[in-house]
Amino acid sequence: MSEKTIIYLVDDDDAVRRSASFMLKTSGFEVRSFASGVELLKDVKHLDPGCILLDIRMPDMDGLEVQEELNDRGVTMPVIVLTGHGDVATAVTAMKNGASDFLEKPFEKASLLDAIGRAAETLGRHDAASASEREAKVRIAALTPRERDVLRELARGHPNKTIAYDLGISPRTVEVHRANVMSKLDVRSLSEALRIAFAARIGED
Structure with a gap:
């Protein structure tokens, strides 16, 4: 699959573009x-289908604004956003807007290739949303009510301390519930958990 996948790398940092391009090409x-x-x-309407690797923090138009414009133009290519460390709220917004994944800088090669692999699988498969929603709801049904509360707060972009305050529990208890959520959903990253939450329409209110 990889030899057929085109990556459109969007980043204002020349060093990042060079290093990421080399990594991906090799x-x-x-x-x-x-x-x-x-x-x-400017070029998007002429581009062949591929995956867009989009930095969030850029001058003129930031990544979220670019993503919104892509949505407005009906561009359905999967988007992977690159965020600063701990910028969960921005990542949540990007995923609500349809991003397939997010990676925190600096990202590891394996994480990037995994994210691209998942994104590439969605190319040409935009008719699977209803099946994804059903599957997500089945997986979330295994959570306890409190674990669902924690997942809902995560889907709203709240950090652990805010979740603890809102739910009236300790930050340590939030961490325990969060670990249980990841285990029961069988995911390894927050982005995977959020993808399931959004598919099941959790956190939309």
């Missing part, structure tokens, strides 16, 4: 780089 991907979201949007 992993068998075709890579096209853009120094800004504005550059991507």
